[in-house]
Amino acid sequence: MEENTAPVVPAYAVTSTETAPPLAPDAAPGRARRRRTTLFLVGGVTALALCIGGGGVALGVGIAAADNVAAISALEQRASDTYGSAQSGTFQPTSPFGGSSGTGTGTGTATSTSTTATAATDAQKLGVVTILSDLYYSETSQAAGTGIVLTSSGQILTNNHVVEGATSIEVTVESTGETYRAEVVGTDATDDIAVLQLETSSGKAVSGLTAASLDDDTLAFGDAITSVGNAEGMGDLVAAAGTVTALDENITVGNEGTGTSESLTGLIQIDADVVSGDSGGPLVDAEGEVAGVVTAASSGTADITGFAIPIATAMTIAEQILAGDESGNVSIGAPAFLGVQLATTQGTAGVTLGGAIAGTPAASAGLVAGDVITDMDGVTITATDTLSASDVLSAAIAAHEVGDSVTLGYTTAAGVASTVVVTLMAGPAA
Incomplete structure (x- = not known):
C-alpha cells in the first residue's frame, strides 16, 4: 500500500448549545464546512479516527454532567476514572476509543479523490434512520449518527460508538419521518457494532417498517459505492458517491493520553465524502444494497478516505446479539449502574x-x-497493585445484573460509618 499522509477523522457528532460553534447549515446539498477531530500519522501510514468527529470532548465510559467527576458503572473503565466536565449540546463524538492516533494496513491503493455529496433520494432513504442520543444523564449533551433498518419490527444496526454512553435514544425513520425511542439490545464495543430495538413513545411494538436490502455479494476493488448518512448530525440524509479503493483494511485507533488502543479489522476502504454523523449508516453498492456499515474516515485534506465494516461481518455480530449470546466481545442489554460520581x-x-x-x-x-x-456486600473496596479502588468498585458492580440489590458500606465526611441497600438500575449504553 502506498503511504498516505492525510490525517484522518471519525464519523458521528456532538454539539453544544453553549460553547460549540454552529454546525453546517441545514439542508445544504454539499458539505462545505466540516468540523473534524484530526488524528495523526503513525509509522508512516494513515492514522485513523472513527466517523464521529469534531469539536467535542473525548467521551469516556462513565462520564457524568458534573465538573471533575466521573460516574462509576458496570461499564469497562478504559484507563482513567476522571473525565472532566461534560460539554452541553449535540456533538459529533470523538473516537469511541478515545482515539488520538492510529495505523492502517490492507490491500489496494491508499489514494483517494474528492467526491460529491448530495441530498439523499427517496430510494436512498429507504431502510435508513438518523439517531440522536442523550449522553450520561445530561439534558444538554447529545450525540448524533445513522443506522440501518434490519427488520419491519424495528431492529436497527449501527456502530457501537454512535450509542456509547447513551441514556436515551431517539430514532427517526427517514423515509416516513416517524420518530421512535430505542433501547440497546446489545453491543460489541471491540468490533464497533450495536443493535437497537425501536418502540413507540408509549412503549408499544413497532411494525411495518421498510427494511434495508442487504448485499449477499462481495465488493471488489474499483466497485462503485455510495455512503448515506446523517451528515454533520443535522438530521438530513446526504449521499456521497465513490469507489472501493482497498479491501481487508486493518486500522488501529490509539489514545495518546492513556497509551491504550483498539483495532478494527477487515474493513472496506472507500474514497467517498464521509463526514461526522455518517457513522452507522449504509455503504450501498451499485445495486442499491447495503454492503457495509460506515465507520471511519480521513480528514484535513480535500481528498477523503472512508472505511466501512463489511455487512457480512456486521450481521454475524448482529445475529449473535439478537440471539442473546453474551459471549466473546458481545454484551447484551444495559449494564448495571449505581450512579455515584468520583471526587477528583x-x-x-x-x-x-x-x-x-x-x-x-x-x-x-x-x-x-x-x-x-x-x-460492597461485605467485600472491602481498596486499591490493588494493578487496579485503583474505583476500578475495584466498578468491577464489583459489573458482576451484577440490572435489578440486583447490593449492600454498600460507607463512611460520611463526618466519619460516621453506615450501610445502605440499593437496587442497581440500567446504566448508559456500553
Whole structure:
C-alpha cells in the first residue's frame, strides 16, 4: 500500500448549545464546512479516527454532567476514572476509543479523490434512520449518527460508538419521518457494532417498517459505492458517491493520553465524502444494497478516505446479539449502574464520592459528596497493585445484573460509618 499522509477523522457528532460553534447549515446539498477531530500519522501510514468527529470532548465510559467527576458503572473503565466536565449540546463524538492516533494496513491503493455529496433520494432513504442520543444523564449533551433498518419490527444496526454512553435514544425513520425511542439490545464495543430495538413513545411494538436490502455479494476493488448518512448530525440524509479503493483494511485507533488502543479489522476502504454523523449508516453498492456499515474516515485534506465494516461481518455480530449470546466481545442489554460520581482526589482505601447523579440508586440512597464507599456486600473496596479502588468498585458492580440489590458500606465526611441497600438500575449504553 502506498503511504498516505492525510490525517484522518471519525464519523458521528456532538454539539453544544453553549460553547460549540454552529454546525453546517441545514439542508445544504454539499458539505462545505466540516468540523473534524484530526488524528495523526503513525509509522508512516494513515492514522485513523472513527466517523464521529469534531469539536467535542473525548467521551469516556462513565462520564457524568458534573465538573471533575466521573460516574462509576458496570461499564469497562478504559484507563482513567476522571473525565472532566461534560460539554452541553449535540456533538459529533470523538473516537469511541478515545482515539488520538492510529495505523492502517490492507490491500489496494491508499489514494483517494474528492467526491460529491448530495441530498439523499427517496430510494436512498429507504431502510435508513438518523439517531440522536442523550449522553450520561445530561439534558444538554447529545450525540448524533445513522443506522440501518434490519427488520419491519424495528431492529436497527449501527456502530457501537454512535450509542456509547447513551441514556436515551431517539430514532427517526427517514423515509416516513416517524420518530421512535430505542433501547440497546446489545453491543460489541471491540468490533464497533450495536443493535437497537425501536418502540413507540408509549412503549408499544413497532411494525411495518421498510427494511434495508442487504448485499449477499462481495465488493471488489474499483466497485462503485455510495455512503448515506446523517451528515454533520443535522438530521438530513446526504449521499456521497465513490469507489472501493482497498479491501481487508486493518486500522488501529490509539489514545495518546492513556497509551491504550483498539483495532478494527477487515474493513472496506472507500474514497467517498464521509463526514461526522455518517457513522452507522449504509455503504450501498451499485445495486442499491447495503454492503457495509460506515465507520471511519480521513480528514484535513480535500481528498477523503472512508472505511466501512463489511455487512457480512456486521450481521454475524448482529445475529449473535439478537440471539442473546453474551459471549466473546458481545454484551447484551444495559449494564448495571449505581450512579455515584468520583471526587477528583482519591485514596487507596475506599472510593471518595464527588456526588450522586439525580434519579439513580446512589441518589435515592442518600449518598453525597464526601462519602467514602468502603465495601460492597461485605467485600472491602481498596486499591490493588494493578487496579485503583474505583476500578475495584466498578468491577464489583459489573458482576451484577440490572435489578440486583447490593449492600454498600460507607463512611460520611463526618466519619460516621453506615450501610445502605440499593437496587442497581440500567446504566448508559456500553
